[in-house]
Every structure is written in C-alpha cells, then in structure tokens.
Amino acid sequence: MAHIPGHKSDVQGQGVRDFLGGLIGGASNLVTNNPVSRGIASAASAGRNELLSDWRWTGDGKSSQPTTPVASTRDRMDTAIANALVNQQNKQAQTRAARLAPTNESFSLGNLEGLTGVAQGSTAARNAQNARSAQISQENAIKNALGDFARANAFNTDRFRTGATPGLDAAIDFGVAQRTPTSLGQGGPSMTDLASVAFDNPPTVGTPPGDDETPIQCPVGTVPDGKGGCTPVGEPVGNIICPLGTVPDGAGGCAPDPNFGGTPVVGDTIRSLYGELSTRDFTDMLRNMMAERETNLRGLNKQSVDQLAASVLRRTGQIGDIKTALETELGVLDADRAGVQQDLVDAVAARAQQMQADTDASLVEARAGLGDQVTDEFEKVAQIVGSQAGSQAMSSQDAMARLAQVADMAAAERLAAPAQLASEAELALGDEEFAYTQALQSNLSEALAGLDAEETERILEEAMRQENFNIGRDQRMIEALVGDLVRKDTQAFQAGQAQLGRDFSADQAQLGRDFSADQAQLGRDFSAGQSALSRAFSGQQSALSRAFQTSEREAAQTYKAEQAGIVLAAEQDAARLKQEASTLALQAEAADEQTAADLYKVDVALWRQMTGTERQALREDWIETQQLAGIGSEAFPMGTMQNLQQKYPKLDPDFFIHVNAMLGIDTLNAGNDEEAATLRDQYLEGLRTTDPYGAKGLTVAETSMIDTLYAELAADVVESARLARNAEQLEMSSIGRRR
C-alpha cells in the first residue's frame, strides 16, 4: 500500500517519529561541547533525518515494504540508519551497495534476510548477503557505541560538574551508567556496556574515545578499516564479526577500535576516583594557630608586665611625694618646735643673768652700806652668795640646754621617719611587684605548657581524623569495587543466562524437530506393528476361543457329573448320620432316663418333667445338631475345641475362649499340674472380677460352666490320646503279625 500523506497511520506514527527524533536529537544536543561528539551528533542528526523519512516507509506498518519480514524495531532502526547513511552521505558507497542491492527496499530486505539466515537463492548471493549482514552488524555496533558514548558524554558538558566535587562527579557517572536504560540503545550494547562506557569515561576524561591518539576521522558512510584507513559502509570486510570495541584487523583477526570508548576498566576508574578523594591536612594550621596563641599569650603577659611596671612606677612616685610632703610638714613643725624651745632657753638664760646681776648689785649695795669693813664676815657670805647665784644661773641654762638637746634628738628621730617609711613602702612595693611578676610568669609558663599539650592533642586528633577519613575512603572504595564485581558478575550471569536461554531455545527447537521426526517415525512404526500384532492377536484369539470353549464345555460336563456325585454322597451321609443319631437317641431313651438325659446333656429331673412333645423337640434338635456336626470323630475329632463347641452350640462362645485359655495354661505348664491348677483357679477368679474398664465379671455359675467345659475337653484330650496310642499299638501289632 503506497504511503498517503496525512493518513491516519501517518498521524499515529508521528508520535513514534517524535520519540525517535527527540531521542537522537537529544543525544545530539547533549554532546555539543565536545568536538568529536559534535561530529557524532551531526552524523546522528543527518541519520535522524533520513531515519525519519525512511521511517515513513516502515514505521506505520503500511509502507511500501510489505515484503520485509517482521523484525524488531531495533532491527528496523538499524536498517533505516544504515540506509540513510548509505543513501544520503556517500554516493560511492551507495553505488557499491546498489551493485549488491539494486533498490533500497531489497537492500534492507537482504540485510534482514542475512540476519535471519532465511535468504533464498544461490550460494554466492547468500554469502554476499551474509557478509553484508555482518557488516551491518558491525556498523550498528559502531553506531551504538558512538551513541553510547554520546549518551555517556551528555553529562560531560560540565553542566552538573563543579570540578571540585569528585564524589559528586563520580556519583553522576555512576548514576548515568546505572540508569541509562537498554531500551535507549539501538540494538547496541547492553546495560553492562552502557555502565562500563559511562563509568570508564568519567568527566575528567572529557575527550572522545581514542582521544589520546589521533582518531581516524572517516567520512560519513565509511568506517575505519583497522589499518589506518577507511572503508565504505556496505563493503564487507571479510566475513569476520568482531566483538564490540574491536574491528577487523584485515588479517583475519580483530584489533581494538581506536574510535571506541577505550577498554572499560571500572576498577581502575573507581580506584582513580577514590584516589582523588582527599582531606585537607590541618596540622600546619593547628601549629600556626597554636603559635599565634602563644604569641598572644606572650603579648598579654608583656602588657601585664608593662602595666605592672607602670603601676609600680606610679606608686614609687606617690611614695616619693608622700615622703617629700611628710618631710616638709615635719620640717615646719620641727622648726616651730626649735623656735619655741630656743625662746625658752633664751628666756631662762636672761632670767639667770638677771638674778646674778641682782645678787651682785645687792652685794655692792651692801658693801656700800657697810663702808669699811672691819671683819670678813660679810665678804664670806657675799662670796658664797655670789658663787651660788652664778652656779644656779649656770645650772638653769645647762638644764634647758640639755632639754633642748634631748628634744633635738627626738626631732631628728622623727625627721628620719619619712625616709625610713618611704624605704619600707618601696620595699613592700618591690615585694609585691616581685610577687605579681612571679605570678604573671607562672601563669605564662602554665599557659604555654597547656598550649603545648593542647597542640600535641590537637595534632594527634587531626592525624586520627585523617586516618579515619582514609579508612572510610578505602572502605567506600572497596565497597564500590565489590559492587562493581557484583555488577559484573550479575551482568555476566545475566548474559550467560540469556545465552543459555538462547541455546536452550535453539536446542529445544532442534529437539522439538527431532522429536517430531522421531515421533512421526515411531508413529508409523507403531501403526505397522500394531496392525501386525492385531492380526496375530485376532488369529490367536480365535484359536484360544475355540480351545476355551471346548475345555469349558468339557469341564462343565465333568463338573456337573462330579457335583451330582458329591450331592448324592452328601445326601447319603446326611441320611446316614441322621439315622445313626436317631438310633443313638432311641437306644439312650430306651436304656433309661439318666442315659437319655446325659445324651441330651440336660438334667435328669428336667428330662423327667419334659412332655413328649418337648422330648421330641429336644431329640430332633439333638439329631439335627449331630447331623450338622457329624457323629463321633467324623466332623471334628474328639479332644478338639470344635468338637466341644459342636456338643454345646447354644452356650456363649466366650466360654469356649476361656476354655481354650485354660487349656493353654496346661500347655504352658506341662509337667506341673499343681501350678497349672493354681493358674486356672486364678484365671477363673479373674473372670469373676469386675474390670474397672468394663463389666467383665462372670458369675460363679458361669465360671463353673467354663470349668466343666474345660474338664470335659481335657478328658477328651486324654481319651483321644489314649485312643491314638491304642490305635498305634494295634497297628504296630498288626504290622508285626504281617511280618
């Protein structure tokens, strides 16, 4: 059906086209920061245009390629991209491809046929198609790898990276690797490859695959040939299909693809990323801070010392001032004191001189009044008075002089007080200064000692913190490595599981086919054998049927004859037994009543009271019993429990069980009759005892009946043994006679 623009299917396919366009366009938008990625993006964009146009043929399911086998969307996308690259970007490749596939549709069909291996035609054509299929797979692998790289490097645009947070960058890489769904791939690498490519190309790389070496920039529509050159797309490079990340080396093997994203070594990347994790060493900072604190302490101490010195200087000045003021005050007071004291001395001296002068004047006046003295009486007295007056005047002056001297001594002592007090004050001030200085120095020493201890402690804590950080980092790295190993193992397991699934499916299909063939053959063989067996069975069945009918007829005839004889004999025996029983009954009744009662095993008194009818009924009953049980030892030999039971058919069957048990006691205690009798009595006593689990107790009459039955049976046993011995003796004697 030709495509009709605006058709409903076209509208429906638009959503798919938008999705694909967004997917590829998004990928191209995400790699714009990388030159190689931009090249990839441009190629992808061109491929997208062709893909969209080509998708119009196949995407709606109603395009002009109805003959294309149903393939997955991924296959169709690969085919469409390959066709787009071939048709639009490289005419030469298109020409070469056209030589092998004249039309685009048949080329795609050939690709799919090559993939599915169902292409029909000549061997050469199939080989060519297989080769193209391999080439297409290789190209798809390359494209997918590039797409993966684009997706992985979509986060390499530093959009989410800070460059200073390696942990966050690693987390981004890991998240990209873990969360990039396989469905985004175009038949390319699985989740394993995506994770590995993303994780093994961390943002710090920031370069396209093979950037360390100069990548081979092949024109669009060509691929590297592994030898440094390019080969057109669609040109088979041998029949070698190389794994992802490798290209044919042209020599029959595979070589690493220089354009591929490098060999994924996640473990090395993890080690590298975690190796970037480091913590800052604050040891020097701690030392510097401690040194600053030491400097500050010394500065504070110096300030205190300076302040103390200033204080001491101020106090020293104050002491000097006080001393000076005190000296001044004392000087003034002492000068006043000295003045007053000198006035007193002067006054005393003046008065003494006046007294002496008055005495002298009085003596002169007395001499003048006496005139010429005729004796020395007056002169002796005058001499004494004059000398006494002089002595007293001198004494008064000397006394005041002594007092003044003493006062001057005291004054000198008091005047020396300021200097002494100032000296003492300065001494005390010096002592206090010394004490303060000592205290400051002691405090400084203690603070410095504490500072050293604290510095040591802080540095040790810093070292321990760094060690803990390293331990934690190593632990996380180990966890990441273990996680990577688990992831790889899981992926390998899943891959192996998938491979096993595929192998299983293939094997199952093959087994199914084999089974079907074998089943068909077996069916045929079974049908043939069944027919032959059926025929043989029919023949054998007919023969057997005839033989069976013959033998059955003969057996039936024989059986009827024997049965008639048996019946006749039985009837004869029954009649004979009945006759014998009747005879015995008549003989017993004819003998006497006791014999009859013993025969019928009833009391003789009872027998006597019976009427004729009753005796008739008892007789018939006895005869019938004898007929059924046999007479004598014909049915059951004497001395057996059955014989005893036949004799007393109307007794409780449990009685015979107890009789049998008592007989068993005799058997177990053979040769010890007393012990056996004791045990039998105990057994009967036990029968009379009421069982706590149920009513078992028998009456004395019932146990007496059991004991009577036992005695009869025991007597029968003894009698039968005696008869047997007699018969044996008779036989032996008969044998002896015959000899």
Added chain:
Amino acid sequence: MAYAGYGDRASSLGRQTREYGYGLSDIQRAKERIGRSDAMNKFNVEQQVGRAARSLPGAFNRRGMIDSGQFKRAQEISAGEAELARFGVAAQTEEARRQLDQQRNLLEEQLYGSQIEDQIANALRRFAIAQTVGGLA
C-alpha cells in the same frame, strides 16, 4: 598596718590642744603665783633686815658698845645674813621658775611631737596605700 584615721587624728588634735592649753595655763598661773611669793618673800626679808638694822645700834648702845668694834662686826654679819636671805628668796624663785620652764619645754615637746606623730601616721596611711599595686596592676 594599723594607722590613725581622721577621727583618731581629730580627737588627738583636740586632746593635744586641750592639754597644751591647760598646761600652758597652769604654767602661767604657777608663774604668777611664784611672782607673788617672790615679792612677799622679798618684802618679808627686807622687813626683817630693816628691823635687825634698826635694833642693832640700840642693843650695842645699851651695852655701851656702840662705838666698839663689836658693833661693826655685828653690822657686817647682819649684812651678810641679809644677803643670804635675799639670795635664798631669789634662788627659791629661780628654782620654781626653772621647773615651770622645764614643764613648758615638755609641754611644747609633747605638742609638736604629737603633731609630728600625726603627720607620720597620716603619711603611713598614704604609704600603706601607695606600697601596693593591687588596685592598679
């Protein structure tokens, strides 16, 4: 170190002033009393000397010895005794005044000594404050 405060100093100054004033007053009063005693003693001595001088010529005249040498001798002895009496009064007065001067000297010594001690005590209080850096360091 204990030292006198303002209250102690004020009471001490009052006491010193009172003692000095009273002491000075007592000395002055004693000095005046000594002056009066001296004047009375001198007057009595002069009265006795005058009476002896007037009675001596009569006594020698009655004996008829007024013109003798004995009378002259008695006049010389009497003049000597008069001088001794005058000196005794003067010496007694001088001795009393010397005692007052000594008391005055002691009083002045006490006054200035107390004032100086007060000054020293005040200086000691200031020294006690100035010899510590507890309030400054």
